[in-house]
Amino acid sequence: MSDPSGVLAEAFSGAGWDPEEARRLQRLVELFLQRPGPPDPHASFPDFARLRDRLGRSVETEGPEEVEARFLELYAHVHMNEAPYSLEERRRMDAAGGYWNHAGGLSPILKAGPHIARDTVSADFGAGNGLQGLLLQALDPHARTVQIEIAARMRDIGEGLREWLGIPSDRIEWVVGDVLDVPASGYGFVYLYRPVRPEGAGRAFYERFAREVEGEERPPVIFSIADCLRDFLSERYEVFYGDGHLTCFRPAARRG
């Protein structure tokens, strides 16, 4: 079922994808097709086999738009859109206006390549089951990904996904806790999808986050979905990509 010749990538790029992103999308499709289903002790992925078979048929018989749509269905299923929170986790989440487990989508993964080097340490603040960081590791193996997530069960599910995707355990570090308590320093690449709302206790998170990344000797590139960081960053950062869903920040070139 693999497509080593790049036929699928060519079809994606013919349908309007940037050629490099098309190649990355092909690799992701192959990654999901080439493996048996992920371990599933919590019955989190009941539709995996059906959706994967549908994707496989689509690759054989349909055009790039249909293949992309079938892949997105499978990706969304593996991402999960509901996290199993304990009462205490839900209480803490509600206290900081925590955002539920919506999927950040493929665009940050497809666009991140040029910003990740072999020695990069990356982080996902509010990682859910960690799928975004795992897919990034699969496409661009790098030193370590720190997955910060309030729901402990998601770490367990994410560890199963890590094994499934063949990512070495020393590449993934889980911090099960509240993003309000976790420093934002020490990273080369940070991804976040609005883990908390920028109000009340959540506002303090973005204020501190901005202070910490800007205080770094080498501030990280930041990919932010449904962004609410922009108002907290100073002119030390500039936006280099934005499409209303994904906003990408990098340290601004020093003047003078």
Ligand SMILES: C[S@@+](CC[C@H](N)C(=O)[O-])C[C@H]1O[C@@H](n2cnc3c(N)ncnc32)[C@H](O)[C@@H]1O
């Ligand atoms: C919108 S989802 C993003 C999931 C994933 N990062 C992505 O982009 O696909 C936000 C995640 O943040 C987590 N979260 C919410 N409040 C949090 C908090 N205070 N501390 C840590 N994680 C939190 C939620 O459980 C959820 O998994």
